[in-house]
Amino acid sequence: MHRTAASRRGVEARAHDRAKHHLLDPADPLFTVLGADADKRRQVDAFLRLLEPALDRLPDRTGPDGAVRPLRVVDLGCGNAYLTFAAHRWLTDRLGAGQVRTLGVDVRPDVVARSERLAGEARLDGLSFAVGTIADAEVTERPDVVLALHACDTATDEALARAVRWEAPVVLAAPCCHHDVQRRSPPDRAPPSPTARWPGTASCASASPTC
DSSP: OOOOOOOOTTOOOOOSSOOOOOSSOTTOHHHHHHTOOHHHHHHHHHHHHHHHHHGGGOOOOBOTTSOBOOEEEEEETOTTOHHHHHHHHHHHHHHOTTSEEEEEEESOHHHHHHHHHHHHHHTOTTEEEEEOOTTTOOOOSOOSEEEEESOTTTHHHHHHHHHHHHTOSEEEEEOOOOHHHHHHSOTTSOOOOSOOOOTTSEEEOOOOSOO
């Protein structure tokens, strides 16, 4: 039997793995300012991929004079605000400088103070934070986008209720633990579904097993 070696001429060497496309570069200096590790950066990328398609449902922001007003984003129960920072950075990259105003709300003054300091270090114009509860936080203008990600216990429900009252066009929510609901539920009753879609909103939800 006669055998000949296979020719490799003209064959381009290719890597087996495709380069992963990130909506926000993992090397972005913002992650260094926030002290975000690799796991947090992957979480940010997954969150932005949920937010991206919802942008098609945003209303026209052009006023009677032809000027385009900034997009208004509110993050209720923002906590350490990793996703608040990431959303503001990414939306600003998409829409342009000065075209996004983001407000993060949390009940803990020390957390809000930290976020305000980091926003200054990262030089993120249009990003601000306020101390307050989800139900009572002062928001002067109706938001276009409401975020409520991993807010503990019944905080997600409060955020969804407020988003509905605002008639926010886009709501992105991910429920967390429901300790209070579990305590009040009869032991023989199945727990409610952790995800829900509200009429008239573009909502994306994913359950998280931990706070």
